[in-house]
Amino acid sequence: MSRWLPRTYLTLIYLLLYVPILVLVVFSFNDSRTGYEWGGLSLRWYEALFNNRAMVQAMWNSLWLALSAATVSTIIGALTALALHRYRFRGKKVLNGMLFIVMMSPEIVLAISLLALFLLVGLQLGYVSLLLAHVTFCLPFVVITVMARLSGFDERLPEAARDLGASDFTMTRTVLIPVIMPALLAGWLLGFTLSLDDVVVSTFVSGPSYEILPLRIYSMVRVGLKPEVNALGTLLLVFSLVMLMLSQWILLRSKR
Amino acid sequence: MRSARQQPFRTAVLILVWGWLLFLVFTPNLLVVGASVMTRDPGTFISLPLNLDAYRQLLNPLYLEVFLHSLYMAAMTTLICLLIGYPFAWSLSKVARQHQVLLIFLLIVPFWTNSLVRTYALKLILATNGLLNSALMSLGLIEEPLQMLYTEGAVIIGLVYLLLPFMILPLYAVFDDLRDDLLRASHDLGAGRFSTFIHVIVPLTLPGVLAGVMLVLLPAMGLFFVPDILGGSRNLLVGNVIKNQFLDARNWPFGAAASIVLTLAMAFLMFAHRLSKRRIGEEGV
Amino acid sequence: MKQTLLSLSNLSKQFDGKTVLDSLDLEIFDGEFITLLGPSGCGKTTLLRMMAGFEHPDEGTITLGGQDLTHTPPENRPLNTVFQNYALFPHMSVFDNVAYGLKMEKRPKDEIRERVEDALAMVQLEDFARRKPHQLSGGQQQRVAIARAVVKRPKMLLLDEPLSALDYKLRRTMQVELKRLQRELGITFVFVTHDQEEALSMSDRVVVLKDGHIQQLGTPREVYERPANLFTARFVGETNFFPGRVDSANGDDTITVDVFGLKRTFRKPDFAVSDGQALHVLLRPEDIRVLAPEEDDGVSGKVVERNYKGSTLDSVIHLEDGTEVLASEFFDEDDPTFDYRLGEPVKVSWVDGWEWLLPDEPAPAAEDDTVDA
Numbered sequence: 013m014s015r016w017l018p019r020t021y022l023t024l025i026y027l028l029l030y031v032p033i034l035v036l037v038v039f040s041f042n043d044s045r046t047g048y049e050w051g052g053l054s055l056r057w058y059e060a061l062f063n064n065r066a067m068v069q070a071m072w073n074s075l076w077l078a079l080s081a082a083t084v085s086t087i088i089g090a091l092t093a094l095a096l097h098r099y100r101f102r103g104k105k106v107l108n109g110m111l112f113i114v115m116m117s118p119e120i121v122l123a124i125s126l127l128a129l130f131l132l133v134g135l136q137l138g139y140v141s142l143l144l145a146h147v148t149f150c151l152p153f154v155v156i157t158v159m160a161r162l163s164g165f166d167e168r169l170p171e172a173a174r175d176l177g178a179s180d181f182t183m184t185r186t187v188l189i190p191v192i193m194p195a196l197l198a199g200w201l202l203g204f205t206l207s208l209d210d211v212v213v214s215t216f217v218s219g220p221s222y223e224i225l226p227l228r229i230y231s232m233v234r235v236g237l238k239p240e241v242n243a244l245g246t247l248l249l250v251f252s253l254v255m256l257m258l259s260q261w262i263l264l265r266s267k268r
Numbered sequence: 269m270r271s272a273r274q275q276p277f278r279t280a281v282l283i284l285v286w287g288w289l290l291f292l293v294f295t296p297n298l299l300v301v302g303a304s305v306m307t308r309d310p311g312t313f314i315s316l317p318l319n320l321d322a323y324r325q326l327l328n329p330l331y332l333e334v335f336l337h338s339l340y341m342a343a344m345t346t347l348i349c350l351l352i353g354y355p356f357a358w359s360l361s362k363v364a365r366q367h368q369v370l371l372i373f374l375l376i377v378p379f380w381t382n383s384l385v386r387t388y389a390l391k392l393i394l395a396t397n398g399l400l401n402s403a404l405m406s407l408g409l410i411e412e413p414l415q416m417l418y419t420e421g422a423v424i425i426g427l428v429y430l431l432l433p434f435m436i437l438p439l440y441a442v443f444d445d446l447r448d449d450l451l452r453a454s455h456d457l458g459a460g461r462f463s464t465f466i467h468v469i470v471p472l473t474l475p476g477v478l479a480g481v482m483l484v485l486l487p488a489m490g491l492f493f494v495p496d497i498l499g500g501s502r503n504l505l506v507g508n509v510i511k512n513q514f515l516d517a518r519n520w521p522f523g524a525a526a527s528i529v530l531t532l533a534m535a536f537l538m539f540a541h542r543l544s545k546r547r548i549g550e551e552g553v
Numbered sequence: 554m555k556q557t558l559l560s561l562s563n564l565s566k567q568f569d570g571k572t573v574l575d576s577l578d579l580e581i582f583d584g585e586f587i588t589l590l591g592p593s594g595c596g597k598t599t600l601l602r603m604m605a606g607f608e609h610p611d612e613g614t615i616t617l618g619g620q621d622l623t624h625t626p627p628e629n630r631p632l633n634t635v636f637q638n639y640a641l642f643p644h645m646s647v648f649d650n651v652a653y654g655l656k657m658e659k660r661p662k663d664e665i666r667e668r669v670e671d672a673l674a675m676v677q678l679e680d681f682a683r684r685k686p687h688q689l690s691g692g693q694q695q696r697v698a699i700a701r702a703v704v705k706r707p708k709m710l711l712l713d714e715p716l717s718a719l720d721y722k723l724r725r726t727m728q729v730e731l732k733r734l735q736r737e738l739g740i741t742f743v744f745v746t747h748d749q750e751e752a753l754s755m756s757d758r759v760v761v762l763k764d765g766h767i768q769q770l771g772t773p774r775e776v777y778e779r780p781a782n783l784f785t786a787r788f789v790g791e792t793n794f795f796p797g798r799v800d801s802a803n804g805d806d807t808i809t810v811d812v813f814g815l816k817r818t819f820r821k822p823d824f825a826v827s828d829g830q831a832l833h834v835l836l837r838p839e840d841i842r843v844l845a846p847e848e849d850d851g852v853s854g855k856v857v858e859r860n861y862k863g864s865t866l867d868s869v870i871h872l873e874d875g876t877e878v879l880a881s882e883f884f885d886e887d888d889p890t891f892d893y894r895l896g897e898p899v900k901v902s903w904v905d906g907w908e909w910l911l912p913d914e915p916a917p918a919a920e921d922d923t924v925d926a
Contacts, residue, residue: 018359022371025356029378032389032429035399039392088288091281099278103286110289116482117534118490120507121527124514125296128303128524131313148292168640171607174627175634176705177657180277186653190644209382211493212507216514226384233388234496237395245385252380260373 040242057243074225081146082203089154115152137219150203161195304524322521342488349435357439418500435480442476564613591762633702641686838881851900
């Protein structure tokens with residue numbers, strides 16, 4: 013195979029992947045009302061965005077939800093990974109299987125099953141139902157990230173700590189957690205992003221009391237074009253990019 | 269074995285994890301299975317008696333047509349992703365190591381970007397007076413704007429755009445594992461390029477292909493917001509049907525039955541993936 | 554009489570129904586260097602882990618200086634371990650690794666610094682205190698692991714195949730170093746290895762283990778020269794096993810044995826012998842004499858292999874009945890050209906009194922190649 017053919021091909025596909033995003037960013041600074049032709053540089057859509065109180069509220073709601081969902085799923089996910097890694101117990105395979113099913117099953121299946129559960133137990137749809145749902149779909153990703161770190165982890169390290177006089181708890185605090193910290197941070201960031209991005213599950217389990225950003229965007233873009241969405245999308249893009257670079261940086265640094 | 273009393277940490281963790289998964293994964297899925305064999309009820313969503321009406325309704329020509337159309341669009345999406353992704357992953361694995369990290373990074377940036385926003389960006393391009401039509405017209409290639417938005421093609425483009433990285437990443441993983449010495453050995457034993465491709469490369473990358481198919485085909489039937497934004501009312505996915513049954517039509521048994529069919533499809537694909545991995549001597553996931 | 558430090562009695566352990574230790578008794582003396590030697594899966598690592606507290610016996614007790622330790626968690630035992638792959642904490646500096654155990658004891662900061670510096674000086678790593686483990690070579694990591702374990706001044710140091718990851722030359726250096734440390738510190742060392750050469754050269758006493766049973770317990774010399782059974786003889790060093798048959802038991806504490814048709818007179822062994830009984834005559838390769846074919850003494854054979862080993866010439870000789878004999882002869886300074894041709898006819902003999910007799914055993918069960926649990 014000659015060298016330029018694969019390179020040209022790669023470049024072409026990357027271009028196709030990024031053109032829509034570039035268009036979005038460029039149009040977010042467009043002064044035109046119609047959203048199709050160029051009307052000069054302007055920040056009016058950013059202004060409109062921040063003057064829209066419902067929108068700002070949805071942003072805060074989403075941020076808070078993503079923060080709490082990522083944190084809770086990181087805690088539970090890390091504990092699960094530790095239990096799977098350290099302990100032998102009955103039903104380990106079942107536990108693993110359930111996590112795998114959550115990760116692989118179509119989001120919509122998870123969404124309706126959770127909706128059915130929340131209605132059955134009479135849970136008011138809102139922040140709590142969103143949190144439970146988001147933690148559930150983030151959980152397997154955190155578990156996998158932490159497990160990957162633990163699998164490269166020397167089994168003897170916890171024993172060495174115990175041998176030198178550390179109790180189980182002290183060992184966890186001084187050895188286990190510092191060693192898996194990069195994975196915890198990466199898992200947290202992944203959970204944060206997944207939660208911030210989710211449309212499918214949230215559509216089913218959110219209520220009018222707690223409007224979140226993706227659903228607000230969804231209701232805006234279903235009909236016609238809304239230039240504010242360009243501005244919002246650009247902001248989200250920058251935000252995700254920062255988060256992604258942060259997580260990559262953490263993972264790369266820990267490998268050295 | 270030490271008793272639970274001596275390991276409070278272990279006990280607490282196991283209770284928490286099991287509790288969470290039983291309450292939020294196991295029970296809900298059981299509820300869906302239960303709902304699918306019950307009767308529709310406008311007040312309480314579902315009620316007795318048990319029956320298979322919902323599954324019979326799936327075979328109703330009206331819905332069957334929607335399902336087949338959804339399956340067709342998902343299959344096309346998967347095929348296009350595979351056709352684009354296979355050479356892409358191959359080329360990517362040939363790039364110098366230090367550049368691969370950056371290229372992979374560029375590939376997952378979109379994955380970390382809000383998918384609604386990206387779908388919306390496609391709308392900007394595909395709209396009747398959107399960028400693509402304007403560009404084609406100013407180049408003189410077309411006289412009249414083409415109807416691109418709200419077509420089957422638009423839905424497939426949207427799905428491919430969102431799901432392509434999920435096809436490429438598992439393929440890249442298998443190509444990355446494919447050692448050059450195997451290819452050299454094949455050439456050394458007298459196989460030409462084509463024979464090597466058919467007898468060595470294809471079997472060894474098959475698990476990646478199936479993993480990619482699994483990661484693309486199923487979401488391509490469920491991502492209801494793509495047709496909502498790009499496809500109009502005539503190009504529905506199974507996901508749209510399930511959503512409508514649950515949120516609008518309030519026909520839970522039917523929605524549940526449809527989602528069980530999706531789950532079974534997932535189980536089938538996972539099984540095929542496992543089988544292909546076992547064939548080349550790797551443990552299933 | 555030496556004082557017992559650690560006493561293991563009647564220890565049994567099963568993993569998933571497989572017996573790893575079977576009613577094992579062992580006394581470890583204060584200040585000795587004792588080695589647990591055996592093939593993979595013999596139970597030596599499990600035994601060490603029980604001493605450290607990472608495993609608990611199904612039955613039996615472990616006492617240290619009269620105090621029952623059987624169910625004491627590892628953090629409360631006055632013993633420390635040097636782990637196989639060192640198990641250095643990757644996120645801590647060398648200093649913090651060594652200081653870890655003292656911090657757990659909540660020692661004052663000054664004392665910790667002083668003792669850590671001493672320990673690092675002892676292993677010649679004073680200048681590496683600020684480094685992270687991954688910035689050290691394998692041998693240096695090994696030294697940190699040792700410093701970390703001895704800084705707590707344990708009553709006993711447990712070493713789990715600590716040299717297995719090092720290359721041959723470094724191993725030899727570390728063997729000498731470990732011996733020096735043990736002498737200087739006066740701590741009891743319990744050393745686990747599957748390398749018999751290492752065991753013989755370092756230990757005061759060697760425990761040969763197989764299938765959870767002690768096969769032999771004795772000084773390196775006893776184990777090498779007077780193996781208790783065929784397993785020990787095979788496992789420790791190379792040995793020629795010649796089939797013998799008791800011809801007659803003599804009055805003067807000797808017996809006459811028929812070996813390859815030769816009538817040789819041996820010292821009467823510890824076990825009971827009767828006329829006509831089959832037994833094994835064991836001879837180490839260095840005990841074999843290779844003679845010219847015209848000599849009267851010895852069994853005829855021919856040289857089928859010769860290996861130059863620097864200080865010795867090792868050869869394999871096929872006897873006429875097909876038995877293979879290993880011989881290892883030192884070079885004679887008077888005869889620098891000393892060598893054999895392949896196929897050269899020779900006679901094989903030995904000096905009576907250098908042999909070791911073992912009774913015939915029922916055929917051993919198939920060798921178990923399972924890994925250490």
